[in-house]
Amino acid sequence: xxxxxxxxxxxxxxxxxxxxxxxxxxxxxxxxxxxxxxxxxxxxxxxxxxxxxxxxxxxxxxxxxxxxxxxxxxxxxxxxxxxxxxxxxxxxxxxxxxxxxxxxxxxxxxxxxxxxxxxxxxxxxxxxxxxxxxxxxxxxxxxxxxxxxxxxxxxxxxxxxxxxxxxxxxxxxxxxxxxxxxxxxxxxxxxxxxxxxxxxxxxxxxxxxxxxxxxxxxxxxxxxxxxxxxxxxxxxxxxxxxxxxxxxxxxxxxxxxxxxxxxxxxxxxxxxxxxxxxxxxxxxxxxxxxxxxxxxxxxxxxxxxxxxxxxxxxxxxxxxxxxxxxxxxxxxxxxxxxxxxxxxxx
Amino acid sequence: xxxxxxxxxxxxxxxxxxxxxxxxxxxxxxxxxxxxxxxxxxxxxxxxxxxxxxxxxxxxxxxxxxxxxxxxxxxxxxxxxxxxxxxxxxxxxxxxxxxxxxxxxxxxxxxxxxxxxxxxxxxxxxxxxxxxxxxxxxxxxxxxxxxxxxxxxxxxxxxxxxxxxxxxxxxxxxxxxxxxxxxxxxxxxxxxxxxxxxxxxxxxxxxxxxxxxxxxxxxxxxxxxxxxxxxxxxxxxxxxxxxxxxxxxxxxxxxxxxxxxxxxxxxxxxxxxxxxxxxxxxxxxxxxxxxxxxxxxxxxxxxxxxxxxxxxxxxxxxxxxxxxxxxxxxxxxxxxxxxxxxxxxxxxxxxxxxxxxxxxxxxxxxxxxxxxxxxxxxxxxxxxxxxxxxxxxxxxxxxxxxxxxxxxxxxxxxxxxxxxxxxxxxxxxxxxxxxxxxxxxxxxxxxxxxxxxxxxxxxxxxxxxxxxxxxxxxxxxxxxxxxxxxxxxxxxxxxxxxxxx
Numbered sequence: 001x002x003x004x005x006x007x008x009x010x011x012x013x014x015x016x017x018x019x020x021x022x023x024x025x026x027x028x029x030x031x032x033x034x035x036x037x038x039x040x041x042x043x044x045x046x047x048x049x050x051x052x053x054x055x056x057x058x059x060x061x062x063x064x065x066x067x068x069x070x071x072x073x074x075x076x077x078x079x080x081x082x083x084x085x086x087x088x089x090x091x092x093x094x095x096x097x098x099x100x101x102x103x104x105x106x107x108x109x110x111x112x113x114x115x116x117x118x119x120x121x122x123x124x125x126x127x128x129x130x131x132x133x134x135x136x137x138x139x140x141x142x143x144x145x146x147x148x149x150x151x152x153x154x155x156x157x158x159x160x161x162x163x164x165x166x167x168x169x170x171x172x173x174x175x176x177x178x179x180x181x182x183x184x185x186x187x188x189x190x191x192x193x194x195x196x197x198x199x200x201x202x203x204x205x206x207x208x209x210x211x212x213x214x215x216x217x218x219x220x221x222x223x224x225x226x227x228x229x230x231x232x233x234x235x236x237x238x239x240x241x242x243x244x245x246x247x248x249x250x251x252x253x254x255x256x257x258x259x260x261x262x263x264x265x266x267x268x269x270x271x272x273x274x275x276x277x278x279x280x281x282x283x284x285x286x287x288x289x290x291x292x293x294x295x296x297x298x299x300x301x302x303x304x305x306x307x308x309x310x311x312x313x314x315x316x317x318x319x320x321x322x323x324x325x326x327x328x329x330x331x332x333x334x335x336x337x338x339x340x341x342x343x344x345x346x
Numbered sequence: 347x348x349x350x351x352x353x354x355x356x357x358x359x360x361x362x363x364x365x366x367x368x369x370x371x372x373x374x375x376x377x378x379x380x381x382x383x384x385x386x387x388x389x390x391x392x393x394x395x396x397x398x399x400x401x402x403x404x405x406x407x408x409x410x411x412x413x414x415x416x417x418x419x420x421x422x423x424x425x426x427x428x429x430x431x432x433x434x435x436x437x438x439x440x441x442x443x444x445x446x447x448x449x450x451x452x453x454x455x456x457x458x459x460x461x462x463x464x465x466x467x468x469x470x471x472x473x474x475x476x477x478x479x480x481x482x483x484x485x486x487x488x489x490x491x492x493x494x495x496x497x498x499x500x501x502x503x504x505x506x507x508x509x510x511x512x513x514x515x516x517x518x519x520x521x522x523x524x525x526x527x528x529x530x531x532x533x534x535x536x537x538x539x540x541x542x543x544x545x546x547x548x549x550x551x552x553x554x555x556x557x558x559x560x561x562x563x564x565x566x567x568x569x570x571x572x573x574x575x576x577x578x579x580x581x582x583x584x585x586x587x588x589x590x591x592x593x594x595x596x597x598x599x600x601x602x603x604x605x606x607x608x609x610x611x612x613x614x615x616x617x618x619x620x621x622x623x624x625x626x627x628x629x630x631x632x633x634x635x636x637x638x639x640x641x642x643x644x645x646x647x648x649x650x651x652x653x654x655x656x657x658x659x660x661x662x663x664x665x666x667x668x669x670x671x672x673x674x675x676x677x678x679x680x681x682x683x684x685x686x687x688x689x690x691x692x693x694x695x696x697x698x699x700x701x702x703x704x705x706x707x708x709x710x711x712x713x714x715x716x717x718x719x720x721x722x723x724x725x726x727x728x729x730x731x732x733x734x735x736x737x738x739x740x741x742x743x744x745x746x747x748x749x750x751x752x753x754x755x756x757x758x759x760x761x762x763x764x765x766x767x768x769x770x771x772x773x774x775x776x777x778x779x780x781x782x783x784x785x786x787x788x789x790x791x792x793x794x795x796x797x798x799x800x801x802x803x804x805x806x807x808x809x810x811x812x813x814x815x816x817x818x819x820x821x822x823x824x825x826x827x828x829x830x831x832x833x834x835x836x837x838x839x840x841x842x843x844x845x846x847x
Contacts, residue, residue, distance in 0.1 A: 055395060056680030064395075083754050086530075086547040090755075093544065119535065123544075171804055179535040201801050202532050204794070207670055207679075214667075217489040217802055226683075230668045234692060307683055 039282030042102055046077040051107035052091025054084045059271040062137040063107035065303045069294040088112050089124055096130035100278035108274035114327040118334045119180045131274040134284050135291035136319045138309035139270035141244035142186050143225035145237045150216040158241040159260045165196040173199045174220035175209035180339055183222035186243050186266040188337040193264050213237055225251055226308040244268055250308050267326045288316045352702050359703030360710050365405050372409035373711045376416015380432045381424060382744050387417040391677045403685035404700050408707040410681055414674050418657045419715045422459035422650050423726050427452055430561035435618045435653040437556055437783055438625045442645030449641050452727045453585030458595055458643050459650040460719040466603040466651035467712035470658035473607055475705050488612055490799035491809050495819035497792040502826045515781045522785025525550060533797055545757040554749040554758045558765025559779045561745055565738050566770045585723055591643050598628050598648035606655030611662050622784055624652035
């Protein structure tokens, strides 16, 4: 009888020791890949890239394109997971608390580091300090478009727009995808420098704002060029300028705003990849090299360019310098616009 | 005759074996996720998007579109059988659909939902083909002032949604409005009702709230009485609608289709709103209005026609302008971009095979759905015979998986739990959920558009009456308010309420 009694039927002997043994064995097994980890066999299991925005946006597009190529390159799945919310903070916080082993990465929109710490307070700043840049992928400047039918039908250039606004008798309105976005900061900077009055109309997304621009209910739109380009091609809106210091190679016909307002510019909105602080530098280097390799591939280039995103190859050091410069610029604009701390999610 | 040649081109594309196969796959998947509560088309399309990279642009869009309108068919199934909307746009179908099931008429209810959806789908497809471009102008002419007035109409008519006490209905609308305002104020970025929580900074998850207050609360109520289910099973009689049922479905289907087609074009939850509006309209105009809330087949036909028509016409602004009218359409725009097609006014000229092929596939998809769904009715009804001890844990698990998958967020599971508990307590107090849900949806939109309209008009409130569309909508709201508050009707409502007890 005793031999067929189930495990642990007799109290206090075989089961606890067996359980203890299997726990030890299991935890050893779990620890094994971590301890044996080096850049040489990375990645030896699937890698998760968390995109802190909804599917379909710029960050999502560049990260999914990169993940597809990385999966083929390493014959190891790179999974893209969307964790949207709180201007990217929910996904960013999740990754910042993940194990720094290179198997959880963050699709890294620039605002996580350059804007959120200054508007969402110390908690957001702490998250931004627990992430390290790995590689840039693609970015674009901000574009400015106006309605072509209403009161501004004679406005053909960015200089015309400034002149029109100066002499306007009714307030000139501009739409953006929200308060404290880079678009909002740029519009405020232009208004300050040119000493004009612009009324901000925030929207939940650029495509909502575009509808009201086409319908003539707002006068100006500040946003990503990819969103307004089709309407511009159809002659329903007019794109006037881009925010970068030089012309944007994918829209070479548009002048820079600094041609009209010297020293006014807004650095491109970049989308890259970041890793939790403490990730082995060898893994970061390896990922950066791989990303640079795939950014040179024609299919990636064409995916990016169709979305008016410029592929941004570069070393880890170059990307780190770039995010720091962007942060410095945005911090200055936020302070100058006197936006201050408004939302404080802890 | 250009239309005929265009449709000819469309059908020649849609009938290609590959496209036909992906159309079937999409509608099948859509039906499945529609039946499963919580798992919606948004999460499914987001998950499947990467898999469409390898397909042709037309095949991938045909499949993704099939998932979307297929889910509108499936969503009514659980709404009718277990009072749990499979999709948020089926929330209003629970009111009469579930009552029909309780009276043993689950089969006719399911058939009514399927047939009305098919009718609406056919009409909406034709509509897209004929008037896509002019209808787009309507969407463009809707600004913040017009939306605000539309939301006012919605809120006023939501009072009519209640079958019980008007006072309780207004309380529930207000509760919905307040909870809907949770999150970040888009005009100042100030957090509201977030208690310092990052998870709450984008507001409460609508799917979690809807599934919680309708589904989880209903399950808890059912668990109270061990034998609550027996009468339903005993009375399942006749799977298909009678001649009289069919006759009663015609009017509501047509009206629902018209309402759904018009509201679907407008950005922001057209299909969802249209099902509520269609139900309210039917409740007012039907000569069987006394039956509403007790299993009127009109109360199933109208909203189901409306949500399917709305789902399909919501493609119009996306296809003809590149402007997504809801989150699912935003994903479709993303899918087009990935495929190398720039969504916008030029798609119809540059990619006519895609444009017309997609439209033709919608009609084929609708035909497949009705063929798929009618024979399945028997199977769905037999679900009612599954013992509660098996059914409930399975439903709860699917609900949790569904809300989790929307944003890969465990917080959504807490939300559904809290919403379920609150919904149960409120149901015990005879408070109804449809007005609450409508307040929850409309409140934030009302505020968003009111404030935007005021910013644009520099604080001039006359903008709501000087813009013609807005003025007409406000007049409709006033008329609706008068009708709802007429003493005679109010008394009648009380009587109905008492009889129910």
